[in-house]
Amino acid sequence: MIEAVRATKKFGRKTVLRNLSMTAEKGQITCLIGINGAGKSTLLKAIMGLTPLSGGQIRIDGAPIGKAVYEKVAFVPDTLPMPPSMTVADSLQFMGDYYSNWNAKRASDLLVFFRLNVSDRISSLSKGNAAKLNLLHGLSLDTDYVLMDEPFSGIDLFSREQIASVFTSDLIEGRGVILTTHEIGEIEHLIDKAVLLDQGEVRREFMCEEMRMAEGKSVIDVMREVYRA
Amino acid sequence: MNRYLKLVVMELHRFWKIYAALMLLTFLSQFGGLFLTLRSYLTEVKGRMYAESLYDYAAYAEKHGPESFYTMTSRMEPWFTAPVLLCIAALLFYVFMIWYRDWFGKNPFVYRMLMLPTSRMNLYWAKLTAIMVFVLGLVGWQLVLFPLHMALYRSMLPAELAVTQSVESFIHHHSVFQTLIPQTFTEFVLYYGAGLMTVTVLFTSVLIERSYRFKGIAGGLVYAAASLFAMLAPQLVNDGIGFELYPWETFLLLVVIGAVLLALSLGISRYLLIRKITV
Numbered sequence: 001m002i003e004a005v006r007a008t009k010k011f012g013r014k015t016v017l018r019n020l021s022m023t024a025e026k027g028q029i030t031c032l033i034g035i036n037g038a039g040k041s042t043l044l045k046a047i048m049g050l051t052p053l054s055g056g057q058i059r060i061d062g063a064p065i066g067k068a069v070y071e072k073v074a075f076v077p078d079t080l081p082m083p084p085s086m087t088v089a090d091s092l093q094f095m096g097d098y099y100s101n102w103n104a105k106r107a108s109d110l111l112v113f114f115r116l117n118v119s120d121r122i123s124s125l126s127k128g129n130a131a132k133l134n135l136l137h138g139l140s141l142d143t144d145y146v147l148m149d150e151p152f153s154g155i156d157l158f159s160r161e162q163i164a165s166v167f168t169s170d171l172i173e174g175r176g177v178i179l180t181t182h183e184i185g186e187i188e189h190l191i192d193k194a195v196l197l198d199q200g201e202v203r204r205e206f207m208c209e210e211m212r213m214a215e216g217k218s219v220i221d222v223m224r225e226v227y228r229a
Numbered sequence: 230m231n232r233y234l235k236l237v238v239m240e241l242h243r244f245w246k247i248y249a250a251l252m253l254l255t256f257l258s259q260f261g262g263l264f265l266t267l268r269s270y271l272t273e274v275k276g277r278m279y280a281e282s283l284y285d286y287a288a289y290a291e292k293h294g295p296e297s298f299y300t301m302t303s304r305m306e307p308w309f310t311a312p313v314l315l316c317i318a319a320l321l322f323y324v325f326m327i328w329y330r331d332w333f334g335k336n337p338f339v340y341r342m343l344m345l346p347t348s349r350m351n352l353y354w355a356k357l358t359a360i361m362v363f364v365l366g367l368v369g370w371q372l373v374l375f376p377l378h379m380a381l382y383r384s385m386l387p388a389e390l391a392v393t394q395s396v397e398s399f400i401h402h403h404s405v406f407q408t409l410i411p412q413t414f415t416e417f418v419l420y421y422g423a424g425l426m427t428v429t430v431l432f433t434s435v436l437i438e439r440s441y442r443f444k445g446i447a448g449g450l451v452y453a454a455a456s457l458f459a460m461l462a463p464q465l466v467n468d469g470i471g472f473e474l475y476p477w478e479t480f481l482l483l484v485v486i487g488a489v490l491l492a493l494s495l496g497i498s499r500y501l502l503i504r505k506i507t508v
Contacts, residue, residue, distance in 0.1 A: 012443075045508060048344060050340065050343055050506075051507045052504055052505050052506075067347060067349075070344045070345065070346040071346045075340070077340050080336050081336055081339070081340035081341040082336055083243070084334065084336055094239075097235055098232060098235065098346070099345075099346060122336060
């Protein structure tokens with residue numbers, strides 16, 4: 001389980017996360033929802049130790065963040081973090097060189113699935129293909145958790161469909177997933193848990209299926225309640 | 230190969246094109262400059278021989294004396310030292326860029342670098358090692374070039390006009406190269422130790438800036454300035470207060486201050502990389 005316990009993050013005078021507590025379980029897809037500036041990306045970065053918290057803590061399976069986290073949790077940021085001069089093949093080689101849990105077989109399956117060309121340079125990839133390669137890097141690591149920051153942002157319909165199909169495949173089965181997205185409509189049926197953030201605070205945290213069964217409300221219905229209140 | 234060595238290889242690979250260009254530029258400037266200078270010198274010699282009715286080079290050498298390799302390079306000083314100074318400037322600039330290039334651009338590589346399942350200090354050691362390899366590589370390249378330049382000097386000049394000079398003697402007489410290429414092991418340790426310490430201070434300044442951003446700019450500058458002040462302190466004590474230190478006391482003080490700054494820079498950098506760095 002990934003836990004944020006009273007996580008607080010300040011950038012100067014601005015508080016981006018305020019005593020934020022939430023959990024994400026293994027085997028579930030947890031979606032962080034909120035408008036720009038709600039603290040979604042900052043929370044993911046804090047989980048990965050890419051930005052230090054001003055207060056509170058992050059625990060992964062009960063342990064604080066350390067270098068072992070990077071063999072346990074894969075992070076797919078909203079940009080492809082590879083040098084533009086690298087080719088797709090170079091980037092796969094890089095991942096295989098540094099990560100002992102790199103699954104080369106899965107990487108080559110995903111290359112075919114996403115129709116990526118190994119000789120293409122990172123700098124020449126379209127936004128959709130860069131997002132697919134980014135996802136490939138994250139999913140080809142044998143980790144317990146995968147974090148994805150806006151995996152659908154700014155990419156075309158067909159690429160979005162391809163990426164969305166990953167969520168119903170065995171690629172993430174059994175893993176814990178935390179993703180942030182603006183495009184909730186397209187993936188609402190895929191997510192298990194929604195965490196609604198506003199100004200760095202958790203406004204609502206609920207299991208989607210339970211909400212549908214108990215109150216007959218979709219995620220978007222709850223969002224309307226929370227954000228328009 | 231362990232991850233540290235892989236990171237070193239990657240850092241070397243990322244700079245190799247610019248590095249090769251610097252090496253090529255040094256060769257072309259020094260070799261080409263020497264060639265043109267020697268040719269111009271020979272034209273001058275022939276002109277003076279004609280004007281002074283000297284019939285062979287031996288007679289010319291007897292009257293005007295031969296020209297040593299050192300004198301010849303003095304005639305073309307900018308050709309010889311400018312590329313070296315350019316290399317120094319480029320490497321100094323790269324001390325900063327080796328960090329900042331990971332943050333810049335639409336695909337910030339720093340995300341991946343900081344998420345590698347290895348100690349973040351390995352990133353630091355790899356970058357530090359790469360800078361030292363670049364420095365020593367360029368010095369080594371210069372040592373390879375000297376015999377080539379000397380061979381050109383001997384092949385273009387008639388034997389009567391040439392003076393046999395060793396590489397060591399040339400370096401010893403040259404103001405820039407005598408610092409870059411120390412003559413003794415102690416000098417090597419001191420000069421390159423000071424260089425290493427300077428790089429760690431600059432790395433620390435960059436990491437302070439990357440950790441605290443706007444406040445970090447001031448913090449990084451203050452750290453670099455305070456380090457410089459600490460290194461100048463023994464001299465300031467001598468000059469300013471009038472409290473005369475013996476040369477060996479000044480030297481010892483400098484070594485101790487340098488070692489403290491090196492340790493402090495490494496400690497602060499480690500803390501920042503593990504606890505404070507922000508993407």
